[in-house]
Amino acid sequence: MKSLLESLREAEGQRVALGHFNVSELTVLKAVTGVGARMGVPVILGVSEGERAYLGVREIAALVDCIRQGSNAPIYLDADHTHNLSGVQEAARAGFDMIVFDASELALEENIARTREAVEAAKAIRETILVEGEIGFIGSGSQIHQERTAPAVLTDPETARQFTEATGVDILAPALGTMHGMLRAMVAGTLRKRVDALRVAEIKAATGKFLTLHGGSGTADDDFRKAIAAGVNIVHINTEVRLAWRRGIEAALVAHPEEIVPYKLLLAGQAPVEQVVCSRLALFNSRSEPNTTSNVA
Numbered sequence: 001m002k003s004l005l006e007s008l009r010e011a012e013g014q015r016v017a018l019g020h021f022n023v024s025e026l027t028v029l030k031a032v033t034g035v036g037a038r039m040g041v042p043v044i045l046g047v048s049e050g051e052r053a054y055l056g057v058r059e060i061a062a063l064v065d066c067i068r069q070g071s072n073a074p075i076y077l078d079a080d081h082t083h084n085l086s087g088v089q090e091a092a093r094a095g096f097d098m099i100v101f102d103a104s105e106l107a108l109e110e111n112i113a114r115t116r117e118a119v120e121a122a123k124a125i126r127e128t129i130l131v132e133g134e135i136g137f138i139g140s141g142s143q144i145h146q147e148r149t150a151p152a153v154l155t156d157p158e159t160a161r162q163f164t165e166a167t168g169v170d171i172l173a174p175a176l177g178t179m180h181g182m183l184r185a186m187v188a189g190t191l192r193k194r195v196d197a198l199r200v201a202e203i204k205a206a207t208g209k210f211l212t213l214h215g216g217s218g219t220a221d222d223d224f225r226k227a228i229a230a231g232v233n234i235v236h237i238n239t240e241v242r243l244a245w246r247r248g249i250e251a252a253l254v255a256h257p258e259e260i261v262p263y264k265l266l267l268a269g270q271a272p273v274e275q276v277v278c279s280r281l282a283l284f285n286s287r288s289e290p291n292t293t294s295n296v297a
């Protein structure tokens with residue numbers, strides 16, 4: 001299997017992005033890896049601290065390793081939003097391909113110091129593991145919000161450059177206009193998130209790093225295209241997947257009130273999740289025309 005670094009370089013060259021989907025049980029895991037294999041494109045499976053606590057760090061790594069051996073497309077595993085060094089070390093030892101280290105709630109200087117420590121700790125265990133750092137506010141959790149919790153403040157390109165140089169991260173997640181979770185109006189489809197593609201290009205030019213867009217659920221398709229053309233290499237989709245999963249299983253519970261076989265009920269969540277994953281991977285992997293606003297080679 002190609003390394004994540006190789007897949008990211010390929011994506012960068014082709015101006016496409018890797019889809020990142022969080023998993024906490026088998027239905028979504030099977031849906032994401034199955035769709036990736038059918039489409040022949042790489043996927044990144046993310047497990048947050050909460051998801052890791054539920055699944056087990058070594059357990060999910062073993063399961064993903066087993067699935068990837070039978071797959072014709074690369075499957076990568078990410079320790080999503082890791083907040084402490086022991087979490088970093090545990091994931092690195094378990095064989096994760098990447099770690100999202102998130103100290104973005106701290107002041108910049110402290111974020112830099114903590115992230116640098118995390119990069120060193122991860123690479124001391126496995127030199128090839130990739131570490132992503134976070135700057136700026138993207139909000140927390142993937143719940144459905146009643147209203148916007150904070151205004152969108154975009155990451156400053158110069159701050160991004162300073163952060164990546166001081167920390168040695170391989171990948172950067174700046175604030176680009178999206179937020180974690182979705183507003184009710186986004187779930188209803190009457191409002192879409194927007195991404196500032198010009199800011200993506202500026203941060204790309206300033207840092208030369210791979211860029212991740214968090215909180216991609218509910219974003220306008222055309223904004224994704226422009227952001228990817230401008231230099232976004234990984235896109236996180238979580239809330240849309242969770243919504244599809246819940247709706248599928250809820251419908252099955254209502255339709256089959258006597259059913260008690262867990263896998264039959266859980267399977268009802270798989271097709272709706274596959275639809276979301278398929279539509280997002282098709283969008284992220286469709287090559288667009290070079291963006292004239294970007295001067296990044």
Ligand SMILES: [Zn+2]
Nearest residue numbers: 180214215236
């Ligand atoms: Zn995130």
